[in-house]
Amino acid sequence: MENIGIVINSQSKNAASLSGYLTAFTERNISYTIYKPSPDELNDSIKKARNRHSILLVGGGDGTIRAAAQECIxxxxxxxxxxxxxxNHFAKELNLPQTPDEIIKAIENKKTVQIDTAEVNGSVFVNNSSIGFYPSFAKKLDYYKKFYNKWLCYIPSLWHALKKHKAFSLTLQNRKLSRSIDTSFLMISNNLYTYEFPFSVKRINFSNAQLGIYYYKYGKMQLLQFIHYFFNKKESFEILSSKLPMEIHIHNHSQITLSLDGETMVKNTPLLYKSIPNSLTLITNNP
Known part of the structure; x- marks a missing residue:
């Protein structure tokens, strides 16, 4: 078997568990080359590995997977x-191998699946992209994670986001839709989440070439409203889908902070979202 590239985000909290995979690969005579970049070097390392290996394994959270998708689509x-x-919502939703034995069997049996990705202004994502409340929450979460355990960071991050987030005046537009809204939460997903959104993040289909569109209908959220509306989600959120690219105009903003698979970045407006069908090939457990 040819040499496999393995790229590990050096800041991944569970990077130490890589040793179980390496031991299993050695026992099965699978040769590999390891790359352990810092987050700032992640994309460059994936590019380098992509050019050297036809099979690339990446380890880390959803953000690391997004970086790999960006370079490998x-x-x-x-x-x-x-x-x-x-x-790793992405890995669980797609029934990707979860153990060393599973991934070795999938590699040896050449089990793969092609899935869609999505893109906004040239940046790829595999899960979702958000505007408003969630990017504010994610930025604070990244800050608090420097000092505390990730799970302890959720409460102060949520509190800060509820106090500081903004509502935006947006226009969603393509050939079949034109809708102006005021919202503090807009999310675009790669294919459609189940109706239990936002409590369920499960997608059944990753190859429908479809964007899911979700927005909060009542402007800016306050804490009590947040609790009430999220427990009455059918009244609080509009859920749409589109197979066409979607242009989003943010009124009075030439730039906006958005999230891509949990990571924040700044983009110029307008935003152009589109699906990229069958653009990523993955190793899978499925036959």
Whole structure:
């Protein structure tokens, strides 16, 4: 078997669990080359590994997977996910290998699946992208994680986001839709989440070439409203879908902070979201 590239985010909290995979690979005579970049070097290391290996395994959270997808879409590279991150929603939803034995069997039996990705202004994501409340929450979460355990950071991050987030005047537009809204929460997903959103984050189909569109209907959220509306989600959120690219105009903003798979970045407006069908090949448990 050819040499496999393994890229591990050096800041992944569970990076130490990589040793179990390496031991299993050695026992099965699977050769590999390891890359352990810092978060700032992650994309460059993935590019380097992509050019050297036809099978690339990445370990970390959803943000690391997003970086790998950014560099590997629309290429012959087969991507495998080592579930070393704290919240690998993506790996669980797609029934990707979760143990060393499972991933070795999948590699040996050449079990792969092609899925869609999505893109906003040139940046790829595999889960979702948000405007408003969530980017504010994610920025504070990143700050508090420097000092505390991730799970302890959720309460102060949520409190700060509820106090400081803004409502935006937006226009959603494509050939079949034109809608102006005032909202503090807009999310675009790669294919459609189940109706239990926002409590369920499960997607059944990753190859429908579809954008899911979700927004909060009542402007800016306060704490009591947040609790009430999230427990009455059918009244609080509008849920749409589109197979067409979606342009989003943010009134009076030339730039906006948004989240991509949990990471924040600044983009110029307007935002253009689109699905990229069958653009990523993954190692899977499925036959």
């Amino acid at each position: 629309c290429s012959p590279v087969i991507l495998g996910v080592l579930p070393l991150g704290t919240m």
